Amino acid sequence: MRVYRTKQRMLLLDYLKENTDTPLCAEEIARGLSECECGCTERVSVSSVYRNLALLAAGGDVRRFTADDGRTALYQYVDHVRCDTHLHLRCTVCGRLLHMDEELSTRVMRAVFGSANFMIDGKQTVLHGVCGECSANEQSKGE
Amino acid sequence: MRVYRTKQRMLLLDYLKENTDTPLCAEEIARGLSECECGCTERVSVSSVYRNLALLAAGGDVRRFTADDGRTALYQYVDHVRCDTHLHLRCTVCGRLLHMDEELSTRVMRAVFGSANFMIDGKQTVLHGVCGECSANEQSKGE
């Protein structure tokens, strides 16, 4: 089956590549695309966004999360060059997605493989917790 | 606000504690509860199951996942005594949830805290990848 390089698909891909820091929901993406250039309403329909996101997610180019509300799906572009080699950290306080450096990621993956015989998939794994900045803020608040 | 120990709530909690190995969706839980003792239909309504699961999840007694279909929520009882001290591994091939032993979990959490200043929350984190058994099967298939 042939895959066309349609205007909508290319716009979506560009948009995702420009917003790799935060996972976005389908509607946010559709809205973002429509506000991109001119002020005209809805340049790419939500259903097309969904269809293309599903395609990209199946191909591994996009990562699919679940939002804190437990039902909305969030999507984020995956940079293959970097993602095979490092893990991600999500701070549950500020919501940011942080990149764990390659050296530490490798160390963790090796330790788990060595001791538990489990091969971590960096593309699918996200460690949840509290980042240094937020834990510092929490502490200063408590004082 | 007072929390009553109603029959339905207690049944739910018991059921979850008896099924800690697999995450279940709300409907499965409701069905499981109704098939529990007698053959009568629906002993606990789905909405009550949802309401109680939300309460339990908020309190950290239940972990909320997202099924592979990307929309159904799955729930699993969290054993606090064990969960603060170890991480979980989910095999993407066989689907099992494995418990990483405490020593290795601590090692990983310390390494990440030491190098990335990030405090992993064991209750929320699940490492995805392939377990030893499945990777052995994959290999033997390829031969």
Place this chain on the structure above:
DNA sequence: TTGCGTGCAAAGGTTTTGCATGGCA
């Protein structure tokens, strides 16, 4: 010209909510 992709609206499935009733403490 072929057939994939799109937009729209409607359908689908899961989860939440409103309200009257029931039951715990």
Place this chain on the structure above:
DNA sequence: TGCCATGCAAAACCTTTGCACGCAA
């Protein structure tokens, strides 16, 4: 007795699907 919890049905919500038309190659 005072509220919280429940069940039911309806609503809300996100996502998928059907269909006719448009557009890439």
